[in-house]
Amino acid sequence: MSHRRDWAGELYGLPLSASLKVAGTSIDEDAVDRILAAVGKPFIPVDLNKDSLRTAINEAAEAKEIVDRYRSGPRTRALIRAVGRISKAAHSLARAIKENGDASQLIEDAMPHISTIIPRLAEYTTLLEQRLIKSNAFVRARHDRIPSKRDWLAAVELPNIFEEFFNRKAGRSRSAGAPSGPTVRFIVAVMNEIDHPLNPETIVRAMTMYSELRKARAAVRNRAPGIGKK
Numbered sequence: 001m002s003h004r005r006d007w008a009g010e011l012y013g014l015p016l017s018a019s020l021k022v023a024g025t026s027i028d029e030d031a032v033d034r035i036l037a038a039v040g041k042p043f044i045p046v047d048l049n050k051d052s053l054r055t056a057i058n059e060a061a062e063a064k065e066i067v068d069r070y071r072s073g074p075r076t077r078a079l080i081r082a083v084g085r086i087s088k089a090a091h092s093l094a095r096a097i098k099e100n101g102d103a104s105q106l107i108e109d110a111m112p113h114i115s116t117i118i119p120r121l122a123e124y125t126t127l128l129e130q131r132l133i134k135s136n137a138f139v140r141a142r143h144d145r146i147p148s149k150r151d152w153l154a155a156v157e158l159p160n161i162f163e164e165f166f167n168r169k170a171g172r173s174r175s176a177g178a179p180s181g182p183t184v185r186f187i188v189a190v191m192n193e194i195d196h197p198l199n200p201e202t203i204v205r206a207m208t209m210y211s212e213l214r215k216a217r218a219a220v221r222n223r224a225p226g227i228g229k230k
Contacts, residue, residue: 026058026061027058027061029050032053032054032057035057035190035193036048036050038185038188039166039185040182043166043182049165053161053165057190057194061194064195076136080132080133080136083132086121087125087126087128091122093122094118094119097114097118150191150195150198151206151210152213153191154187154191154206154207155214156210156214158186159183159187160221162183162186166182172184172208178200179200187203191203
């Protein structure tokens with residue numbers, strides 16, 4: 001992947017490695033053209049990088065499955081407990097390795113760099129546990145309903161992608177009482193290509209419900225390298 005992918009808050013600063021990739025729908029150039037046609041030519045920047053947009057959408061489509069895997073709930077609570085146990089074990093192992101210099105040397109001879117790998121594991125798992133706890137609390141404190149993977153895609157990630165590539169605020173405008181505007185058309189068109197059709201009213205409701213989560217995610221995306229149309 002071109003950047004660290006994380007979906008909200010500070011867990012949502014969680015690095016998702018290549019080992020967590022899942023198979024998903026991959027849109028092609030024709031699909032991007034259909035999406036842009038739905039948005040409307042007046043709203044498309046002249047310097048928009050279609051290849052980068054396609055990459056961003058494909059990464060979002062891939063990530064929605066990972067989002068579902070780590071969203072707040074019983075599985076996340078079990079994950080926090082497991083990471084906590086690994087962290088304690090790693091710290092204990094790091095201390096044990098330091099207790100006897102001869103033992104440390106024997107181990108180092110057979111497993112070079114083990115004296116640095118174990119402390120790094122201890123440090124990382126401690127940080128990971130803290131991020132998991134913080135992100136779980138973040139979502140629980142702000143949302144009665146935990147976002148599903150489709151909620152996250154349509155109301156959090158795609159609006160942020162729209163803002164980055166189309167250089168305008170992700171709006172929820174209406175025309176004749178119905179949701180309208182380039183943002184809604186973009187999300188509807190993308191969902192048609194990578195998931196299942198989603199009603200514009202559903203999109204607008206989700207965008208309203210998860211506006212704070214979208215802001216948190218935008219802050220994370222803005223810190224990550226490799227994101228944007230250029």
